Amino acid sequence: MSDLPESTDPIRTAALLEGQEEERQRLARELHDGIGQLLMGIRWHIDQLADASFTERQRNSYQELQQLILETIATTRQVAFDLMPSVLSDFGLEAALRLLCERVTRPGSLTVDFQSNGKNQRLPETAEIQLYRITQEALTNALKYAQASRIEVHLSETDLYQLVLRIVDDGIGFSVEELTRRAQVQSGLRNMKLRAELLGGRFHMESVPGQGTSIEVSLSR
Ligand SMILES: Nc1ncnc2c1ncn2[C@@H]1O[C@H](COP(=O)(O)OP(=O)(O)O)[C@@H](O)[C@H]1O
Ligand SMILES: [Mg+2]
Incomplete structure (x- = not known):
């Protein structure tokens, strides 16, 4: 999106x-x-x-x-x-996201899995905060609306990208088209996109009714 x-x-x-x-x-x-x-x-x-x-x-x-x-x-x-x-300022994004995922997990009903292939490199403080907030909002949405049983948060580093953050849930999804047609997109989604753009990053969202939602933020090198 x-x-x-x-x-x-x-x-x-x-x-x-x-x-x-x-x-x-x-x-x-x-x-x-x-x-x-x-x-x-x-x-x-x-x-x-x-x-x-x-x-x-x-x-x-x-x-x-x-x-x-x-x-x-x-x-x-x-x-x-x-x-x-x-933990965000003391140990950085990876440690903070890992802890956030642990805290959101509800044993027996919701698994929130965190994976990282990164080198846990520190980013500028404002970047770490924006990425943390995007994850928080995505997790909150998944908890509020998705009825998901599994959420995955991935943090990765590639040759092309300094960082890729993905939050994927296996919940009920929604029609992005319909939401966009309703003219005013709620501030949660809009702010996630804006936060990504403030970092000079790219924001991408996909949702398929019945199949879940994924959000990706990528920062080029
Ligand atoms: N992960 C998700 N699964 C299902 N529906 C979602 C998800 N994320 C967002 N939505 C839908 O998109 C709408 C807009 O989300 P958002 O902009 O965060 O606003 P808010 O959380 O304030 O309702 C939500 O009301 C919900 O219908
Ligand atoms: Mg929201």
Whole structure:
């Protein structure tokens, strides 16, 4: 689907996407370093409070409090991760995609397989973020609409291409033609294409009703 209609104002959308990523990065850091550290402090103090002379009611409240603080810490980590996973800047795209696929897998009902033939070379930070977001959106769509049982994410490097990213699901697919005829293509698909083009890459999408959907982003050398 390289023939998706252009967004109404690609330059403005690109600026918005970029601003959004900077804000996400700031928020993720704030959550991790700020609120995350404060919560660890609270947890430590709660642990110090344990007292053998607690009444049963006090002990119940204390255990409830311990449980709540653990859940708050876990939720904060999850939100920070979704905003901007630190694994992406620390270890790069391959490691981040591998982890993303593991987290999306639902044992027994959905396998999300990750494969790479790459040398795990680092790309510029903005490129890694765009490619990660494209994968996130493609996986979200596959989860929301495709009823897929298997999703494959491939990252490869060839003589011709610096990088090829493919996300393929075996779900119900959809008619790209029909979607394009509905004039306004939803922003998820449009933003994936725009993100790929911001990198100077090529975006290609194919979907066959009953057979699934594949998305490919390629960056020439
Ligand atoms: N992997 C997929 N499998 C089946 N249908 C899909 C898939 N990806 C997208 N679609 C269809 O394309 C439409 C547009 O997707 P998108 O632009 O991401 O918008 P949104 O996710 O906000 O609905 C979806 O509403 C859905 O009908
Ligand atoms: Mg979507």
